[in-house]
Amino acid sequence: MYDVMAVGNALVDYEFVLTDAALEETELTKGNMTLVSLEEQQQVLAFLKLANIKLSKKAGGGSAANTMFAFASLGGKPFYACRVGDDEQGLFYLKDLNEAGVATSKQSIHAGGVTGSCVVAVTEDGERTMQTYLGTSSDITSDNVDFDALTQADWLYIEGYLAMSESIQPAMTQLRQQAGIHNAKIAVSFADPAVVKFAKEGLLNMLGNKVEVIFCNSEEARLFTEKKQIKAAARALLDYCQIAVVTDSANPTIIAYKSEQTKEVGFYEVTTPTVAHVTDTNGAGDNYAGTFLYALSQQYSLPECGRLAGEVSAQVIQQFGPRLSSQDYKDIAHRVLTV
Template sequence: MANVDLFAIGNALIDQEFKVSDDFLTAQNLQKGTMQLCDGEIQSHLFKHLKASQVYKGQASGGSAANTTVAFSALGGSAFYACRVGNDELGQVYLDGLNEANIATTTKSISEGVTGTCMVLVSEDSERTMHTYLGITAELTEQQIDFEPLKTAKWLYIEGYLSTSDSARLAVKQAREIAKANGVQIAITLSDPAMVQYARTGLDEMIAEGVDLLFCNEQEALMYTQTDHIDAALAKLKTLSQHVVITLSSSGALISTQEQTFNVPGRAVIAVDTNGAGDAFAGAFLYALNAGLGFNTAAELAILISSQVVSQYGPRLAIRDYAALLTDFQKECA
């Protein structure tokens, strides 16, 4: 296998997207803006209610770190994705989609079981609420991961959603050890307020003695640090990571490096669906850093890419659109 720039570990999920009302979320006892885990039977029951009363927007391959990896690869980076899918139709669809995006995978990712699915419920205000049946991805272990590409990668990227799985955290621990031994930089995302609220110990374990780059949004930053002001949150996060990126929705992002802290403004867009926006931001940011473009330029590109993701339904852009946006961005910067 050829060397890759980015080695990512995350869940493998097929998204089913619906446009829903706030009344529906309340009736189903779903906490808006967060991810809730469930079993297959409960999700099947919810799916029937959704199909009967809400607006179906389609199916898409998802998974937070996978969305990040697609953005990274589509912009021109080389990447490998470590995950676990079932030996079923959805699992093959999932891996085929990654390969079509020029992302390397391994047949080790395929095992007996059911591929995970996620009901993505998009409110009128564009906020996404997720109801997730992890399926076999909940049992991701080191046996499903080919660690060889990690040894020569530039970045290891860890999805915070893995904090709920004991076996996945062990796999992440091994990945961290390999990365440290080979001088690979480590990046992590907190992923979701629900992970901070319910899987804090798991996040602590994956962050361990610290990382090189930490991504989170404002709500996650405040919850994780148990503070009520972004400056206080940033100060605490800087004790865990050399570099911190806090996304601020339409207000852009707050970036902290070892040399400086600065804000990068957002772009004015009509938000349709926030699902995958933070993932795309991280992918574009890592691509730019890996290309030597610097933190400010990385944030500007990440904001451009993520603003386009929120302007449509689904967690990813068409592959060709990433490169087109990069070309436009390069012209802006010229």
């Protein structure tokens, strides 16, 4: 049995720290994710090497994978479906997840495929800008998804980046249908403003008639709902879900919810922990979603879910890389949930 089954893009992260001026030379849009070809990925890596900008960290990444890493580290039982090549990076990627307690399947390995990669450019203000080569992950299909795992899960979690993949859309429909048959609740993360800008139709397909939870930040919420105020945007998201969780950088997180019994709408504002210095925002939203979902699966209240998720994300942005150590997650949960 699993607490959650997740589906996402499998990417190995290559993190670099650089100045705003150097980032400008890459022509990437600061704070956003850009999809590129293998040649374009090699070009930016060549530029960074020529500029003597050294690799800060190599780690398993991918939005939903980061989310499941946090979920597993807190004590949950997740299953992760993805697509990697049978190359060194793909084997590294799956081994990294398995050692953290995230179950995977051999269906995720595609013979002859090239495992995807993500160049994460972190500027001095801690903002992360990403350039992604999806590799074989871009061709993820129903063949890479172990649908049997969903029959054993209470939740289905889908990362928004998959909205950009046409090949996965039939599987999305199949997953939603199977989740309904087996009474699994669905959670969707919007993942990045670029997803909402360029793949809203794919997002709508993920959401279907309605899901249980949507995770997004304030920019994504405003883009999706076309509402200027964050609270109005959160309320508008309830047309697509029962619970909308909208983070807003250092400002309080807005949790909007609709009562299943009375259909009334309510809001919680959860204070975001103060952080003296932001080192790297890569993975902050992924960890927030994973932590929140774990606490929700353990029947904690929505404010408690938000407080724990906020504390984990605050710790993540004070270090390099999208994941904490497994012990760090447990220590934060012990501190926050036993108060």
